[in-house]
Amino acid sequence: xxxxxxxxxxxxxxxxxxxxxxxxxxxxxxxxxxxxxxxxxxxxxxxxxxxxxxxxxxxxxxxxxxxxxxxxxxxxxxxxxxxxxxxxxxxxxxxxxxxxxxxxxxxxxxxxxxxxxxxxxxxxxxxxxxxxxxxxxxxxxxxxxxxxxxxxxxxxxxxxxxxxxxxxxxxxxxxxxxxxxxxxxxxxxxxxxxxxxxxxxxxxxxxxxxxxxxxxxxxxxxxxxxxxxxxxxx
Amino acid sequence: xxxxxxxxxxxxxxxxxxxxxxxxxxxxxxxxxxxxxxxxxxxxxxxxxxxxxxxxxxxxxxxxxxxxxxxxxxxxxxxxxxxxxxxxxxxxxxxxxxxxxxxxxxxxxxxxxxxxxxxxxxxxxxxxxxxxxxxxxxxxxxxxxxxxxxxxxxxxxxxxxxxxxxxxxxxxxxxxxxxxxxxxxxxxxxxxxxxxx
Numbered sequence: 001x002x003x004x005x006x007x008x009x010x011x012x013x014x015x016x017x018x019x020x021x022x023x024x025x026x027x028x029x030x031x032x033x034x035x036x037x038x039x040x041x042x043x044x045x046x047x048x049x050x051x052x053x054x055x056x057x058x059x060x061x062x063x064x065x066x067x068x069x070x071x072x073x074x075x076x077x078x079x080x081x082x083x084x085x086x087x088x089x090x091x092x093x094x095x096x097x098x099x100x101x102x103x104x105x106x107x108x109x110x111x112x113x114x115x116x117x118x119x120x121x122x123x124x125x126x127x128x129x130x131x132x133x134x135x136x137x138x139x140x141x142x143x144x145x146x147x148x149x150x151x152x153x154x155x156x157x158x159x160x161x162x163x164x165x166x167x168x169x170x171x172x173x174x175x176x177x178x179x180x181x182x183x184x185x186x187x188x189x190x191x192x193x194x195x196x197x198x199x200x201x202x203x204x205x206x207x208x209x210x211x212x213x214x215x216x217x218x219x220x221x222x223x224x225x226x227x228x229x230x231x232x233x234x
Numbered sequence: 235x236x237x238x239x240x241x242x243x244x245x246x247x248x249x250x251x252x253x254x255x256x257x258x259x260x261x262x263x264x265x266x267x268x269x270x271x272x273x274x275x276x277x278x279x280x281x282x283x284x285x286x287x288x289x290x291x292x293x294x295x296x297x298x299x300x301x302x303x304x305x306x307x308x309x310x311x312x313x314x315x316x317x318x319x320x321x322x323x324x325x326x327x328x329x330x331x332x333x334x335x336x337x338x339x340x341x342x343x344x345x346x347x348x349x350x351x352x353x354x355x356x357x358x359x360x361x362x363x364x365x366x367x368x369x370x371x372x373x374x375x376x377x378x379x380x381x382x383x384x385x386x387x388x389x390x391x392x393x394x395x396x397x398x399x400x401x402x403x404x405x406x407x408x409x410x411x412x413x414x415x416x417x418x419x420x421x422x423x424x425x426x427x428x429x430x431x
Contacts (some may be wrong), residue, residue: 036351104358106288122265149279150269157353159269166286
């Protein structure tokens with residue numbers, strides 16, 4: 001199979017690996033899942049949210065608009081550190097799953113997502129809409145993400161909502177061109193996910209952006225300078 | 235499901251006599267397992283999404299994007315109302331390719347097997363090799379689904395079925411794509427165990 005010079009599957013997997021490295025550092029919950037036959041895989045993250053839109057927030061994390069913490073994590077620290085919605089009941093907690101897969105047809109990443117109550121009942125698209133911030137609702141209706149449709153997950157076979165990928169290449173090209181111009185490294189997955197994610201309730205902490213510009217250029221440099229340093233010490 | 239009915243028959247019931255007896259359920263829709271199609275609009279959106287994806291593979295989306303909205307509508311209406319001429323007037327443009335090429339950029343196909351967890355196999359595959367030879371159905375299977383094809387001297391374990399027939403493995407893939415694609419422009423290929431009778 002030929003790889004598009006622009007964004008082939010191997011490139012996709014590389015950027016996902018870098019993305020997940022940073023996610024692990026900050027405990028953001030993304031992980032890689034390989035398909036049963038191991039020929040490919042996807043990135044995924046699960047988070048929980050209280051239904052009426054109030055996020056369970058943690059004091060001190062001020063660098064992004066909305067934080068969604070796993071409910072069990074939020075309950076662990078002492079209560080006076082948190083603002084907790086007191087009317088939460090189990091039925092109002094929603095489990096969101098986000099999967100990032102590679103589309104060989106469009107040669108771009110694609111965001112699949114679904115939501116369900118804790119008892120397994122899936123949410124309809126209109127219910128998911130209610131969890132999206134107003135400013136994104138307007139933008140989403142105008143594109144460039146085109147539409148959200150329900151599709152079969154190409155690896156799991158279950159119904160997921162999908163942000164249609166046919167415009168991805170169109171809005172990513174200026175981002176990549178610009179980063180080349182200013183000679184700055186960009187993680188395609190980080191840039192792309194930070195643009196499409198918020199429209200469906202998925203937010204990325206800002207630290208991903210700084211990590212991206214450090215990772216690509218300096219990985220080798222760091223390794224060799226660390227090597228040199230330890231040689232000098234001995 | 236949202237799969238073409240002919241595909242479902244080949245995959246699940248090809249040994250059944252026609253007409254195919256099915257059981258229709260009116261309660262307990264399995265929302266977690268199946269796509270729900272609450273209206274004709276949803277089916278139209280799904281169909282058009284498949285056609286667009288096929289064109290992304292065949293023509294980098296150039297042909298479908300050059301069409302107007304009314305052409306897309308005509309494609310769907312032709313299918314919905316069983317008006318072949320109406321459908322083909324638009325679809326034939328999706329089956330063309332530049333004179334200097336020998337075929338589409340990549341072939342839109344999906345291979346289905348009931349024995350795998352993955353719903354289908356779909357990969358990038360060119361219809362023509364670098365030295366200009368037309369790839370065949372057999373070439374495709376060897377590359378993306380080698381377990382489906384029996385070894386040279388081995389016994390035939392599977393049937394490779396499209397639209398209820400087993401095309402010869404020597405058939406050029408480009409020809410199959412132009413002539414045996416489903417209305418969504420995909421070749422939906424079923425691999426089923428060889429019947430033992």
